[in-house]
Amino acid sequence: MILAPLRGVTIRCFREVFAEQIHEAGFTEAITPFLSANPGFDPLKDRELRGAPEQIKVTPQFIGKDPESLRACLLRIKEAGYDTADLNCGCPYPMVRNKGRGSGLLRTPAVLEKMIAVGCETMGDGKFSVKTRLGFDKNDELLALMPMLNSFPLRFLTVHSRNARQMYGGECDWESFKKVAAVAEMPIVPNGDLPLQPYMAPCAQNCESKTSHRGTKTQRIMIGRAFIRQLGMRDDIGELLSRYINASSAELCGPSPVLGRMKELIAYWKDIPRWKRLWPVIKIARTIDELRLAY
Numbered sequence: 001m002i003l004a005p006l007r008g009v010t011i012r013c014f015r016e017v018f019a020e021q022i023h024e025a026g027f028t029e030a031i032t033p034f035l036s037a038n039p040g041f042d043p044l045k046d047r048e049l050r051g052a053p054e055q056i057k058v059t060p061q062f063i064g065k066d067p068e069s070l071r072a073c074l075l076r077i078k079e080a081g082y083d084t085a086d087l088n089c090g091c092p093y094p095m096v097r098n099k100g101r102g103s104g105l106l107r108t109p110a111v112l113e114k115m116i117a118v119g120c121e122t123m124g125d126g127k128f129s130v131k132t133r134l135g136f137d138k139n140d141e142l143l144a145l146m147p148m149l150n151s152f153p154l155r156f157l158t159v160h161s162r163n164a165r166q167m168y169g170g171e172c173d174w175e176s177f178k179k180v181a182a183v184a185e186m187p188i189v190p191n192g193d194l195p196l197q198p199y200m201a202p203c204a205q206n207c208e209s210k211t212s213h214r215g216t217k218t219q220r221i222m223i224g225r226a227f228i229r230q231l232g233m234r235d236d237i238g239e240l241l242s243r244y245i246n247a248s249s250a251e252l253c254g255p256s257p258v259l260g261r262m263k264e265l266i267a268y269w270k271d272i273p274r275w276k277r278l279w280p281v282i283k284i285a286r287t288i289d290e291l292r293l294a295y
């Protein structure tokens with residue numbers, strides 16, 4: 001099981017504080033929230049990748065449309081010992097996609113092809129993966145790109161079974177997902193609204209194991225929000241949250257960003273009875289003490 005990148009949520013500080021829970025849930029790898037592969041950007045200076053290796057295998061994810069900037073970032077992370085990397089081809093936010101980044105790459109196949117070529121060449125065969133959606137605004141756009149994607153020795157292709165226009169709402173379309181999986185020559189990783197019991201998920205039953213180019217059979221699955229929601233139900237969540245507040249206070253400047261980070265996390269729990277009561281108070285907390293008093 002791969003922990004999905006959730007910008008602002010499954011960040012390094014979170015992965016460190018919740019390392020045991022991430023491990024217990026069955027995750028063996030985490031993809032980082034995206035880092036921008038812009039000219040001059042040094043990914044090793046980013047908090048995500050700075051410092052000692054984490055307990056879990058970490059695959060840095062990059063977003064961008066400039067192949068040479070991507071190459072420079074990948075060479076840097078290799079220096080630090082990261083042996084896999086991922087390309088974000090699914091971010092749906094208009095400010096990102098309209099600039100041809102994230103899901104915008106689905107609309108510029110020539111650029112996407114160059115980005116993947118640089119990724120595979122720099123990281124090596126079977127070391128570079130792509131995370132995408134079924135399409136930009138239609139669910140058959142990825143399918144049309146599969147002949148091009150199949151021409152690369154990708155580690156895997158993660159498919160969030162929505163199109164970019166849907167953002168994070170509406171239904172996942174597993175029929176369109178199956179069409180992609182049927183023609184894919186690389187391992188396919190299903191993603192989107194999957195519960196934490198992955199083998200019960202209908203899409204997992206329908207997604208056959210693929211033989212990767214290295215001959216190893218793998219069936220991975222990527223889960224994000226279901227894991228985050230489940231954390232809110234733990235008996236020890238108050239204690240874990242306090243540790244997360246302390247770790248976040250140590251790395252951020254002042255209480256506002258810490259409060260923002262905690263509220264973003266707790267918002268996932270607002271439908272759980274215990275948090276439903278607390279959420280109205282937490283939402284308007286202006287200091288860390290007010291937040292601590294609320295739970």
Ligand SMILES: Cc1cc2nc3c(=O)[nH]c(=O)nc-3n(C[C@H](O)[C@H](O)[C@H](O)COP(=O)(O)O)c2cc1C
Pocket residue numbers: 004005006007008009032033034061088089090091131160168191192193194222223224225226
């Ligand atoms: C708050 C938030 C931030 C996200 N950040 C990223 C990101 O940085 N990179 C990425 O590829 N996907 C990102 N995603 C998409 C998730 O990785 C995942 O594809 C999506 O949430 C569906 O899976 P889930 O239902 O298991 O969470 C984000 C999603 C959310 C809700």
